[in-house]
Amino acid sequence: MKKLAIATIPGDGIGKEVVPAATKVLEAAAEVHGGLSFEFTDFPYSCEYYLQHGVMIPNEGMKRLQNFDALFLGAVGNPEIVPDHVSLWGLLIKLRREFEQVINLRPAKLLPGIQSPLANPKDFDLMVVRENSEGEYSEVGGRMYRGNDEIAIQNSVFSRRGTERAMDYAFNLASKRKKHVTSATKSNGIFYAMPFWDEVFNDVAKGYPDIKSDSQHIDALASFFVTRPERFDVIVASNLFGDILTDIGAGIMGSVGVAPAANINVNGKYPSMFEPVHGSAPDIVGKGIANPLGQIWTAKMMLDYFEEEELGKLLLDVIEGTTESGMLTPDLGGNSSTEEVTDEIVRRLRERV
Structure with missing residues (x-):
């Protein structure tokens, strides 16, 4: 037993x-x-x-x-x-x-009998692998001054170890599914952290030649979650991006309660x-x-x-x-x-x- x-x-x-x-x-x-x-x-x-x-x-x-x-x-x-x-x-x-x-997993799948708000959801079935220990949800930063001069600083922290760990997990998971990993990035707007994220993703992808991979900027990716969710298999994302994408995933399933x-x-x-x-x-x-x-x-x-x-x-x-x-x-x-x-x-x- x-x-x-x-x-x-x-x-x-x-x-x-x-x-x-x-x-x-x-x-x-x-x-x-x-x-x-x-x-x-x-x-x-x-x-x-x-x-x-x-x-x-x-x-x-x-x-x-x-x-x-x-x-x-x-x-x-x-x-x-x-x-x-x-x-x-x-x-x-x-x-x-x-x-x-260090890993947060959140699936989104169209369940029969539940009305998705999407007009044509096409039986999507995806999994978001969210880095769960660092990224934008760091405790690094602070506040100074008060009144009109007050400043709040919030630092994002991305380590190669943590980033690789999430990406390896995503590729291994994809090997048991539809063999496709999409990286959520924003390297055209976030100057240091996201180009680093892209570089690590490209390095990790080389170790999985049988898994198809691609990168999507987070704003476009969020849109595709609504317009073409069926195209995705496994998505690997930073702490913040993964958090946002998975609430969209819950929304297109019909309710966050699911x-x-x-x-x-x-x-x-x-x-x-x-x-x-x-x-x-x-x-x-x-x-x-x-x-x-x-x-x-x-x-x-x-x-x-x-x-x-x-x-x-x-x-x-x-x-x-x-x-x-x-x-x-x-x-x-x-x-x-x-x-x-x-x-x-x-x-x-x-x-x-």
């Missing part, structure tokens, strides 16, 4: 609704597998925790979390009680940085973390209508990470069967509840036993 210890961090808002939904699905998936089990341990780290303790997560919490096989996060943020830059840097980004989760993500530790020293792209959605908390698909698809990515690809494929097939049947939450134009969608996925999984 393969037993996996998972730290669940529901976090804020609808995270407390969709994480239990997804763990219910994972337990059903383990039943289908027969040789797999999950042990879930819940942690309260959230904005409410911050109000009580003055930190989003204590040092002893970080020490406990590092002993788990993976982290399963719901959502972070409640700007009405804690500023976003405090909550995100105090929990989400802290986990990513201190646990060396989009999953994974933060991958590649050296094995710390656990990886799996979280949906959507936020805490305080406007729908407690209404029972939060879309669980992003968190459940994120669970599929976690299964893939644990080399349970066959079970992960089965789960995605079941998700697609559920959406195709028309059982959708209101954000997707349906009238099903969080519980109804979850129970339908569980039912379809158990039918496979």
Whole structure:
């Protein structure tokens, strides 16, 4: 029996609704597998925790979390009680940085039964590999002076090691897919960092002669995500560019509530973390209508990470069967509840036993 210890961090808002939904699905998936089990341990780290303790997560919490096989996060943020830059840097980004989760993966795929806002989406199926540890989201910079003379400086940081790591990951992933990697750049406008990015991409591409590669400026690439998303396979992007592209990817799927993500530790020293792209959605908390698909698809990515690809494929097939049947939450134009969608996925999984 393969037993996996998972730290669940529901976090804020609808995270407390969709994480239990997804763990219910994972337990059903383990039943289908027969040789797999999950042990879930819940942690309260959230904005409410911050109000009580003055930190989003204590040092002893970080020490406990590092002993788990993976982290399963719901959502972070409640700007009405804690500023976003405090909550995100105090929990989400802290986990990513201190646990060396240097790769962020976010797929975008047209699911049957979901109406894309695109007139002709043509069954796109792409994966964005986002460098997750540096780039534009560095902590290098500062502020000086006050009033009309105030200055804010934010420095981007690109290392060859970090850039190559993300690009190697993208090429290896493409070798298992449609064998095409696109680099997101802006070397015609960002004078130092992006020409460096291009040079490293060209160097890395030489090591993968069987993989087609090309580069696109981020503004044009964002446009192509809307007009021709079917042309892409794997896109490798910096921290900021990847963040923006994947929200576009979520948008063309029909709702940010569908989009999953994974933060991958590649050296094995710390656990990886799996979280949906959507936020805490305080406007729908407690209404029972939060879309669980992003968190459940994120669970599929976690299964893939644990080399349970066959079970992960089965789960995605079941998700697609559920959406195709028309059982959708209101954000997707349906009238099903969080519980109804979850129970339908569980039912379809158990039918496979």
